[in-house]
Amino acid sequence: MNSQILILFLVLVADVSTALGVVYTRHQSRHLAVELGALEVRQDEGLAEWSRLQIEQGWLADASQIEKTARGVLQMRQPDETQILVVRP
Amino acid sequence: MSKQSKQSIPSSRLYALLLIFLFSSFALVARAVNLQVMETDFLQGQGKARFLREVTIASTRGVITDRNGEPLAVSTPVDSVWVHPGELLEYPEKIEPLARLINADADEIERKLTQRANKEFVWLRRRLNPEIADKIRELEIPGVYLQKEYRRFYPAGEVTSHVIGFTNIDDIGQEGLELAYDSWLAGSPGSKRVIKNRKGQTVEEVELIRESDPGNDLHLSIDKRLQYLAYRELKSTVLKHGARSGSVVVLDVDSGEILAMVNQPSYNPNDPGHDTDGLRNRAVTDVIEPGSVMKPIAMTSILENRIATPTSPIETSPGWIVVSGHTITDHSNYGLLDTTGVITKSSNVGITKLALQLEPEQMWDTYSRFGFGEATGTGFPGESAGVLRNHRRWRRLEQATISYGYGISATPLQLAQAYAAIANGGKLRQPTFIQGANNPPISAIDPAVANAVARMLETVTTKAGTGSRARVANYRIAGKTGTSHKASASGYAASRYVSSFVGFGPASNPRLVCVVVINDPTGKEYYGGLVAAPLFSEVMTGAMRILNIPPDDYPAMLVSAGNTAGGQ
Numbered sequence: 001m002n003s004q005i006l007i008l009f010l011v012l013v014a015d016v017s018t019a020l021g022v023v024y025t026r027h028q029s030r031h032l033a034v035e036l037g038a039l040e041v042r043q044d045e046g047l048a049e050w051s052r053l054q055i056e057q058g059w060l061a062d063a064s065q066i067e068k069t070a071r072g073v074l075q076m077r078q079p080d081e082t083q084i085l086v087v088r089p
Numbered sequence: 090m091s092k093q094s095k096q097s098i099p100s101s102r103l104y105a106l107l108l109i110f111l112f113s114s115f116a117l118v119a120r121a122v123n124l125q126v127m128e129t130d131f132l133q134g135q136g137k138a139r140f141l142r143e144v145t146i147a148s149t150r151g152v153i154t155d156r157n158g159e160p161l162a163v164s165t166p167v168d169s170v171w172v173h174p175g176e177l178l179e180y181p182e183k184i185e186p187l188a189r190l191i192n193a194d195a196d197e198i199e200r201k202l203t204q205r206a207n208k209e210f211v212w213l214r215r216r217l218n219p220e221i222a223d224k225i226r227e228l229e230i231p232g233v234y235l236q237k238e239y240r241r242f243y244p245a246g247e248v249t250s251h252v253i254g255f256t257n258i259d260d261i262g263q264e265g266l267e268l269a270y271d272s273w274l275a276g277s278p279g280s281k282r283v284i285k286n287r288k289g290q291t292v293e294e295v296e297l298i299r300e301s302d303p304g305n306d307l308h309l310s311i312d313k314r315l316q317y318l319a320y321r322e323l324k325s326t327v328l329k330h331g332a333r334s335g336s337v338v339v340l341d342v343d344s345g346e347i348l349a350m351v352n353q354p355s356y357n358p359n360d361p362g363h364d365t366d367g368l369r370n371r372a373v374t375d376v377i378e379p380g381s382v383m384k385p386i387a388m389t390s391i392l393e394n395r396i397a398t399p400t401s402p403i404e405t406s407p408g409w410i411v412v413s414g415h416t417i418t419d420h421s422n423y424g425l426l427d428t429t430g431v432i433t434k435s436s437n438v439g440i441t442k443l444a445l446q447l448e449p450e451q452m453w454d455t456y457s458r459f460g461f462g463e464a465t466g467t468g469f470p471g472e473s474a475g476v477l478r479n480h481r482r483w484r485r486l487e488q489a490t491i492s493y494g495y496g497i498s499a500t501p502l503q504l505a506q507a508y509a510a511i512a513n514g515g516k517l518r519q520p521t522f523i524q525g526a527n528n529p530p531i532s533a534i535d536p537a538v539a540n541a542v543a544r545m546l547e548t549v550t551t552k553a554g555t556g557s558r559a560r561v562a563n564y565r566i567a568g569k570t571g572t573s574h575k576a577s578a579s580g581y582a583a584s585r586y587v588s589s590f591v592g593f594g595p596a597s598n599p600r601l602v603c604v605v606v607i608n609d610p611t612g613k614e615y616y617g618g619l620v621a622a623p624l625f626s627e628v629m630t631g632a633m634r635i636l637n638i639p640p641d642d643y644p645a646m647l648v649s650a651g652n653t654a655g656g657q
Binding site for chain 1: 160291643
């Protein structure tokens with residue numbers, strides 16, 4: 001009789017503790033899901049930024065712009081054939 | 090008191106009350122069972138619908154890069170603005186500042202919205218500048234919303250527009266490689282079911298309905314630096330000679346990869362407009378009658394079938410010959426030439442005399458092994474196959490004209506492919522726009538014959554040849570000029586030409602093939618040697634420098650460090 005009550009009590013304790021455990025993990029999983037969502041948003045923003053920077057680099061590295069600056073602003077020119085010597089290494 | 094009243098209640102009333110209670114509790118239980126057991130699916134579904142949401146997982150279109158990883162087409166999110174007409178029309182005074190931001194007429198917007206007052210969604214302006222989108226967001230006008238959309242940008246603009254093409258407003262490829270590789274680049278958006286809380290945050294991902302498939306990147310064989318160089322030179326040549334159009338193709342001899350392909354007129358792929366004339370990638374879609382640049386192909390057939398050797402003599406006097414009642418003339422009377430001289434001087438009479446000794450089938454066979462009359466197989470939209478009629482239908486005159494490039498048509502890319510085979514010891518490789526594509530070499534012609542023809546082509550750029558203007562300092566160049574009359578409705582036009590030059594270098598170890606086609610130059614000069622050859626020289630000079638290709642006689646050019654110091 002006494003042992004039966006003890007078993008019942010233990011089962012009750014186990015039941016309540018797993019119930020609390022379920023509540024806790026549930027809470028945690030929701031918490032992590034929110035965090036994941038936020039990180040996904042950051043990833044999207046990062047990718048968007050990356051694509052914008054690629055485009056910007058593309059514009060800035062545009063050959064016609066570089067040529068204009070090199071020839072116009074920096075007064076650079078290509079040496080002609082007679083001015084080029086190939087040095088033996 | 091209580092005892093008395095208890096006794097006074099008749100038992101029949103008690104039973105009746107009990108029965109009512111029993112009946113109603115039974116009804117409640119029945120209803121509960123009905124809801125809990127019979128209709129669970131429906132109710133659970135309804136319950137979940139209160140907090141389950143289906144959200145899309147966006148996928149972006151892949152990036153197109155050149156062979157060095159430089160981006161040529163990139164998608165980036167931008168905002169588009171849409172309005173709920175009913176909501177906005179309640180605040181008509183707010184339309185004015187909005188209209189100013191998007192550079193539109195306020196009255197017109199109001200009229201447009203009034204017409205669509207019963208609708209709930211009207212695009213106002215798609216793909217805004219990010220700064221303007223931010224300003225609109227700050228205005229906080231009721232009924233005005235911003236929606237994220239992807240827009241494609243082409244940093245190289247008109248320089249790469251024909252090869253790459255462009256996408257429409259819904260991000261679907263419309264032209265060029267954007268169209269050819271649309272499904273590879275596009276990817277497909279996925280979707281997932283999630284649970285959201287009151288604040289709209291996702292608290293749990295329930296299931297993935299469809300995985301999002303991000304678009305794949307595309308690595309082209311194009312070299313942006315060569316592309317720009319070729320474009321710049323082509324544009325100035327077309328302007329200088331008042332030409333209608335023009336194309337330049339640069340091909341890597343070893344791999345068959347297209348390093349540059351440019352055309353004039355061009356267009357800005359970031360804002361294509363409606364002018365369809367500039368949209369065609371003429372180097373692939375348009376055919377020309379190549380003229381004299383076909384002579385090396387005929388010469389290959391002549392050498393293959395042992396009609397002549399490179400040194401055997403051929404009489405071209407008096408500078409004209411009659412075939413089937415038609416007179417074929419040379420530019421001037423070249424007298425007695427050797428077979429090599431026929432190519433050097435570009436003698437129509439010489440090549441005609443030699444080619445007419447061939448069986449039509451032999452000649453046709455050589456031409457088709459070089460890929461004429463058949464699309465190159467790049468998969469480029471609208472690629473043309475050119476025309477090489479079957480030899481059974483060749484008449485004698487036709488055989489003669491095909492030997493110097495009339496009565497046959499080809500795209501500039503086909504010419505590049507054929508010359509690459511000559512440069513590559515007879516091995517033909519299918520041209521490709523994709524880096525590292527699988528295009529195994531096919532043995533098209535005997536290596537000894539290919540090398541003999543290549544040596545003949547080298548004489549063209551000597552002082553005596555027609556293509557001396559194609560020379561590149563420090564490099565040996567092999568090539569052939571071409572000048573052909575344009576065919577028109579009433580036969581060949583007397584004063585409209587196609588000037589061309591096809592060649593490769595360095596001749597001792599060919600690395601690059603370059604094709605130049607200038608269509609209808611209206612200036613005084615129209616010969617291939619005067620219009621196309623200088624452009625070829627400019628492009629090849631730059632390409633050799635950019636790609637660091639050693640000159641043929643590199644060791645002879647070396648100066649020891651001591652000498653340099655003394656010289657300075």
